[in-house]
Amino acid sequence: MGQITYAAALNRALAEAMREDPKVVVLGEDIGALGGIFTVTQGLLEEFGPARVFETPLSEACYVGCGTGLALCGWRPVVELMFTDFLMVAMDQVCNQAAKLRYMTGGQAKLPMTLRAPIGARNSAAAQHSQSPQAWFAHTPGLRVVMPATPADALGLLASAIECDDPVLVLEHKSHYGDKGPVPEGRHRVPLGKAEVKRSGKDVTIVGCSRMTLLALEAAEQLAAEGIEAEVVDLRSLNPLDREAIVGSVSRTRRAVVVDEGVLDFGITAEIAALVHGELFDELLAPVVRVGAVHAPIPFSPPLERAAVPQVADIVAAVRRCLGKKPADI
Amino acid sequence: MGQITYAAALNRALAEAMREDPKVVVLGEDIGALGGIFTVTQGLLEEFGPARVFETPLSEACYVGCGTGLALCGWRPVVELMFTDFLMVAMDQVCNQAAKLRYMTGGQAKLPMTLRAPIGARNSAAAQHSQSPQAWFAHTPGLRVVMPATPADALGLLASAIECDDPVLVLEHKSHYGDKGPVPEGRHRVPLGKAEVKRSGKDVTIVGCSRMTLLALEAAEQLAAEGIEAEVVDLRSLNPLDREAIVGSVSRTRRAVVVDEGVLDFGITAEIAALVHGELFDELLAPVVRVGAVHAPIPFSPPLERAAVPQVADIVAAVRRCLGKKPADI
Amino acid sequence: MEYLQIYGKMLLIRRFEQRVAELQRAGEVPGFTHLYWGQEAIATGVCHWLTEDDYVVSTHRGHGHCLAKGADAGRMLAEIMGREDGYCRGRGGSMHVADFSCGMLGANGIVGGSLPISTGAALACKLAGDGKITVAFFGDGAVEEGVFHESLNLASLWSLPLLFVCENNQWAISVPVGRRQAGGGAVALAAAHGISACAVDGNDAVAVVEAAGEMVMSARQGKPGLLNCQTIRWGGHHSAQPTRAYRTEEDCTRGEAACPIARLGKRLVADGEATEEQLQAVRAEADRAIDAAQRFAQSSPLPRAETVTDYVYYEGSAE
Amino acid sequence: MEYLQIYGKMLLIRRFEQRVAELQRAGEVPGFTHLYWGQEAIATGVCHWLTEDDYVVSTHRGHGHCLAKGADAGRMLAEIMGREDGYCRGRGGSMHVADFSCGMLGANGIVGGSLPISTGAALACKLAGDGKITVAFFGDGAVEEGVFHESLNLASLWSLPLLFVCENNQWAISVPVGRRQAGGGAVALAAAHGISACAVDGNDAVAVVEAAGEMVMSARQGKPGLLNCQTIRWGGHHSAQPTRAYRTEEDCTRGEAACPIARLGKRLVADGEATEEQLQAVRAEADRAIDAAQRFAQSSPLPRAETVTDYVYYEGSAE
Ligand SMILES: Cc1ncc(C[n+]2csc(CCOP(=O)(O)OP(=O)(O)O)c2C)c(N)n1
C-alpha cells in the first residue's frame, strides 16, 4: 500500500469517479486552476475540462442548488464548500431542499449529490472558519453524513458517497489534508454506515470520528503505558449511524468515553451517550464520559483555540475518570 | 387572572415592551396591516407607527442582519420569522454572525436582539413549514433559546427575551397561538433558564418543552387514571438549560421519559437523556426513554403527519415502558 | 386551433382550482392551498412551447404550472388531498406537488428556493446538448430573495438554457410590491445581470404566448431570458385567507374584469377562430375532466401511518 | 494639508501591513491575514469624510478600514497577534477585528456577511436622525452573494443613510471577476435597485476623496449610494498564498506601478502642496507609529486558557 495524503486520497476518489462515470461533475469555488484551496481538486480541470469541472461564483446557496438540479436530472455532482462554515449560507438548499426532495416527491426524486466541506479548529482560522457542526446535519433526515479520519477512509468514503443515490455530506478535517497514510492501490470502498474498530482494547471504549479518532488513538497509546487498554471505535459515518458497532464494543468493555470536536451541548456525543446508556443500562460499570468543544465560538488566539476543542490530554483524563480514577490517583 | 390566547400574550409582551422602552422596534414580513400571519403583531403599527414597526421585503438573511446591526447600535429589535423553517435562509446571520459577535469582538458587542419563529407540525403545512429544529440552535453558543408552552410563559419569556442583552430565539408553537390560558394581569416575567414543574408526581418524570409539555400533561392525566403519578418538567428554555431542575426531579422519581417534537436522532432528548444518565447513574431504576419525531421530513397527509411527531399515546406508552410494563401488561 | 387548445388548458386550470377551493371548504383538502386562478395565461402560454423533456420548477402557487406542463389532474388532486395515489404519495401536498415524468421538478414552499435548483436543471440541459431548456416560474416576492440574484448571475455567466418567468401579481401575502421593492424590479435586475428581459401583460394569453415563444427559442440557443408577466392575484394569499383585510374592494375585483380566459374566449370568437359552441364544448370537457379527477382522487386511500419513513432514502430505509 | 494627512494615513496602513507580513513570516501572527496593501486609497479616501460617530462594516481584508476609521495600530496589531490587549482580546484576530469605540463594527469572515448588518446600522443612524451614516466596505466577490442584492434593495426601499463601497480588485482568491460575474457589475446592479452608483479609480486617492465626498453627503441626506473602486490586489489572496500560480507576472506587478501612495506623493510635490522633506517626515512618523504598535503588541500577554468561555454572553457566563 502506498502512502498518500488525505488530500491526495480525496483527489484520487474524485478523479477515479470522473473517469469511471461521465455523469460525475464537480462544482465549487477556486476548484479549477488553483485546484481548491486544500488542493483536493488539483488536476481535474486539466484532465476533464470545463464541461466537468465548474468553477462557481461566490454564491453557495445557488451552486448547492445547482448541484441539486443536476442530480435531479441524472448527473452526479460533487460540490465543494470551501469551509463547512459557509454551508450556513446554503442551509436552505442543503437541509430544506436537497435533503427533503426525495421524500417530498414521494420517491420520484433521486438525488445523488455529494457535498464536501472541511471542518475543524486549526491554525487560528477563528470563529467563522473553524466549526464542526456535524450535529446539525446528523439531525437532518435525508442527508447522509460521513467523516473520514484517515487517507484510506477518505478515499473509500468519498468513493462510496459519489456512488450513493442520496445526498451525502462528506465532512473532511482541515488538519488532515497534509497527513499521509497507507491507502490500498486498487479499487477501495468504505461502505456508508460502517464504523471501524481502529484499535482493540478491553478496558474502555473510546468512540469518536474524524480528527478525534486520531487523538483517541494517541490517548490510547498513552493509556497503554499505564496498563489501560482502550478500544477506539471510529464512527466514520454519522448517518447511517453504526449503532451495533458502538453497542457491541461497549458491551465488551462496559465503559465508554465519547469524543467530538463539535460543541458539547446538544452535540454528537449526547446521542452516542444516550444510546449506550439506553442499550447497556445493566452492563455499564460507570457513566459514559463525554468530551467536546467548550460552550463558545472557536477563538482565534492559539492558547484559546487549543482550550476550546478536545486535546489528547482531555481524552486521557476522561478515560481515567470513566475508570473511576481521580486525578490524584495517577 | 384573565384568560387570553398565546398569540395575544405574545402581542401583549411586544406592546408592553414597546411602550416601556422606545428602543424596542419590530421587524418582519406582513407584520404591519395584517398584524403577522399568526396575529402576534396586531395593532402595533397603529399604536407605534412605521418608525417602530418595519415591514420587510422577503429577504430573511438581510432583515435578521438588519436586526443585528440595530442591536449593535443600541436598539432592541424583535424580528419575526414567519416560520422557523425560513431561518435556514438566514442561518449565517443567526448562527455565524449574531450568535458570535459578542465573543468575536471580545465583549465589545452587545446584541439585545429577539428572534421569534413558529415551529411545529400542524395542519398539514408539510416539510418546509413544520419543522422543530431547536436542537440546531441549542447547539449554537451565543444564542439563547426559549420555547414557551402556555400563554403565561409566552408572555413572560418573550418579555424576558426582549430585556436580555444577548440574542434570544423564541420558538413559538403554531398549534398554540389560538389556545387560551390564564395570564397574570400585571408585570410578568419568566426568567430565561428556569424550567417549571407543571405537574408533580412521584413515579416518573416526563421532560419536555413547547407543545410536548401539553401532551405530557394529557398523558399524565391518563396515567393517573391507571395509578401512575407522572411529574411533568417543562424546560421552557434550552439555553440556558435548567440542568438542576431536570436532575432534581428525576432524582426523586428515579425514572425519566424525555419528549421532543424535533427529529429524535441527535435531537434535544439525547442531551437530556445523557445528562440524566450521567448524573443519576446509580439512582435510575430504568433507562431513560426518549420520544421524538421519526427519521423523515414532516409529511403532508394527515395520517402521516400524526405518525411523524409524538402524540399523547406515544408518551403514555413510553412511560409504561419506562416503568417496565410491557404493552401486554396493560 | 392552437389557441383553442390553450383556452382549454387555461380552463382546465381554472376549473381545477375552483374544485380545490370547493373541496377545501368541504374539509377534504388539508392544509393551505395557494390558488393559481387568474394567472392561467402565464403557465399555459409559456408551457405551450415546452416538450415533455423540458423542465420546469415552480413555487407555492404551483398547480397551474403542473397542469400546464402536462401533469394529470387526477393524480394532482389526489396529492393535494393527501392520498396515496397522489404524485408524491401524499407526502408533498399542494406546496410540493411534482411530476418528474413530465419534467415538472416540483412546487416549493420556500420563496425563491427553486431558483438555484433551476440553474442545475438548466446546466443538465446544456450538458445534454439537445436543445432542452428549463423554465423557472416564481412570484414577484422571490425577486427580493438573494438566490434570485445568484441564479440570474449564474445563468448569465454560464449561458444556461434557462427562462425565468416572474408572475408579478403585485402582492406577497399582504404587502404590495411597491412597499417591498425599490428600483426597476425583475426586468431591470435581469438586464443588469446581462440577461435579456421583457415585460408582458400576463392576463393576455396571446401576448404571453408570443413573448414566451421568442424567449424559449433564445433559451434553446443558450441565451437565458426573463419574462416579467403582469398579473393579478384574484383571491387571498391562500384559499382560506380573507383578502379584504388589506386590499381595496377595487383591487379585489379587478382580477375578474381582466380574466385571461374570458378575454381569450372573446377574442377567439371575435376573430372567427372559434365559435361560442366550440368554447362551450371545451368548457364541458374541462368539467368532465375535473369530475373524473375528483372521482380518482376520492377513491384513493390515505397513506398508512406505518409508511411514514418510506421514501426518505433511495437506498435502504431510514437506517 | 488635508492630502498630506491622507498621505500619512495611507502610509500608516501600508507600513502596518508590511509589518504584519514580517511578523507573520517570523511566526508571530497566527492564522491567515488578508492584507490591504495597494488598496489604501479607498479606506482612507472614504473614511476621510467620516466622524467617530459614523459606522463602518468591513470584510476579511479589513485592517485598512479599521485604521482609516481611527483604530489604534497597537491594539489592532495585538489583536492580529492574538494578544489579550487586542481589540477583541485575541478572540477575533485579523478576520474579526473591530473597534466599537470608533464605530468600526467589525471585519467579517463571511463574504457578504456584513452587508445585512450594515443595513441595521444604517437604520439606527436614520432613526437617530442626526445625520450619521454607515459605510459598508466589501470586495467584488461579495457582489455575487445574495445578501448583496437583499441589502441594496433594503437600503433603497428605506432610504437608508448607507454608502456601499465596493473594492473591485478583480480577484476572489484565484478567480478573476470576469469568470464570476456576467452583466454590469456592482454599478449596474445598484442602479437597477434605484441606488445611485459610480465608479472611480481606487488607486487615485484624490479621485476617491472627491467621489466619496459627494456620496457621503448624499448618504447623510438619506440617499444611499454605491461607489465602485477599481483597484489591484498586490499579493496573494492571503499573506501566505503564492499568487503567481494563477496570475500573470504582469498582473502581479501592475499593482506596484499604480501604487496609490507613490502617486499621491508625486502629485503633492508636483502641485507644490508638499515637499519631499515633508513626505519624508510623514514616512518616518509612520515607521515610528508602527514600531510603537509592535512594542505594545509584543508586550501584551496571550489570553489565558481558562478564559476561553468569557464574553460569550453579556449576562452571566456560559452556564
Ligand atoms: C423564504 C420564505 N420566506 C417567506 C415565505 C412565506 N411566504 C409564502 S408565499 C409568500 C409570498 C410570496 O409572494 P410571491 O413570490 O409574489 O408569490 P405569490 O404568493 O404572489 O404568488 C411568502 C412571504 C416563504 N414561504 N419562504
Ligand SMILES: Cc1ncc(C[n+]2csc(CCOP(=O)(O)OP(=O)(O)O)c2C)c(N)n1
Ligand atoms: C460565504 C463565503 N464564501 C466563500 C468564502 C471564502 N473566501 C474568503 S475571501 C474570498 C474572496 C473574496 O473576494 P472579494 O470579495 O473580491 O474580496 P478580496 O479578497 O478580493 O478582497 C473567498 C471566496 C467566504 N469567506 N465566505
Ligand SMILES: [Mg+2]
Ligand atoms: Mg406575488
Ligand SMILES: [Mg+2]
Ligand atoms: Mg476581490
